[in-house]
Amino acid sequence: MAIKVLVVDDSSFFRRRVSEIVSKDPDLEVIGTAVNGAEAVKLAEQLKPQVITMDIEMPVMDGITAVRQIMAKCPTPILMFSSLTHDGAQATLDALEAGALDFLPKRFEDIATNKDDAILLLQQRIKALGRRRIYRPIAPRPAPVSPSTRPNMTGAAAGREVVQPVRPSLRSQTPHRASGKKYKILLIGTSTGGPVALQRILTKLPASYPHPILLIQHMPAAFTPAFAARLNGLCAINVKEAENGDQLRAGCAYLAPGGMQMMLERSGAYGRIKIIAGSADMNYKPCVDITFASASKLVGGDALAVILTGMGADGREGARMLKNMGATIWAQDEASCVVYGMPQAVTAAGISSKSLALDDMAEAILTESARG
Secondary structure, eight states, X not given: OOEEEEEEOSOHHHHHHXXXXXXXXXXXXXXXXXXXXXXXXXXXXXXXXXXEEEESSOXXXXXXXXXXXXXXXXXXXXXXXXXXXXXHHHHHHHHHHHTOOEEEEOOHHXXXXXXXXXXXXXXXXXXXXXXXXXXXXXXXXXXXXXXXGSOOOTTOOOOOOOOOOBOOOOOOXXXXXXXXXXXXXXXXXXXXXXXXXXXXXXXXXXXXXXXXXXXXEOOOTTTHHHHHHHHXXXXXXXXXXXXXXXXXXXXXXXXXXXXXXXXXXXXXXXXXXXXXXXXXXXXXXXXXXXXXXXXXXXXXXXXXXXXXXXXXXXXXXXXXXXXXXTOEEEEEOGGGOSSBSHHHHHHHTTOOSEEEOHHHHHHHHHHHTTXX
């Protein structure tokens, strides 16, 4: 049975083109369109779509407000379209925190010219979201971390306090028992669903966390500075967009910049970050495989690497290299993933030693890292 889709945009051209693209796939069916957020909320309740594509800037009611109301009244997987600007990045992060599951850059030229890769990407994202269960978000407001309570860090901007919606707890029955292994670094790779998942984990880590943390999130270049700044404002640890030459420090998280590749090179106690453009034929920029492979050469088996929710299999080969060196590899479990692609890839290949629910991940990381 085809996945039923509601298309929401104030542009008649964009509504028509998105509807045409969606309808080209026999597994997808457009059951309605809306011209603003208020109409989207009404049609979501009436038509019960399985996926909604949503613009952010619209008259009458904007997309972020519409997401909040839809998630409160009739929770539905929502794919946001976002402009590649600083304001667009902030708004997209707001939409994800309100309950949207994924986003795509709003490139009119790709939609207008029938670019095959853009068409396929949109169809794939909708199908991935249409297969997932959706939960009513709960939105506690986390206490902001005062910049005065942590050391200054070049390039890390203080974020603002935001609402963080979460799913109902999906916890394991058995708490994690530490292996006794010592580590030098924590690596986390993710894609679809990653921004919320990373926030859920990193906000639970104390400022005294004993290792540097490398974060690889599939995200456009315009978005990673805003995402790093937002995490930095919410977390006790420091979070920053990684820069070439950054010396790794314990209790600091470095987010790979969008459009680039993040590698490690030997320097000081933990190593130093090297940012490169990477080859033009790489599917992902940043790429989890590249960072994980680089880490395997620097720290060998002294790494704890985690693969979170995301489409595709990025991270599998890099995780394999880390495991061959003796590193510990974990994956997020299927029930708590937005898309069980990347974690499934490492699990099915026998690379990960443990699958953990998102709500258990931070506690397990802290328990496993306790020996320093």
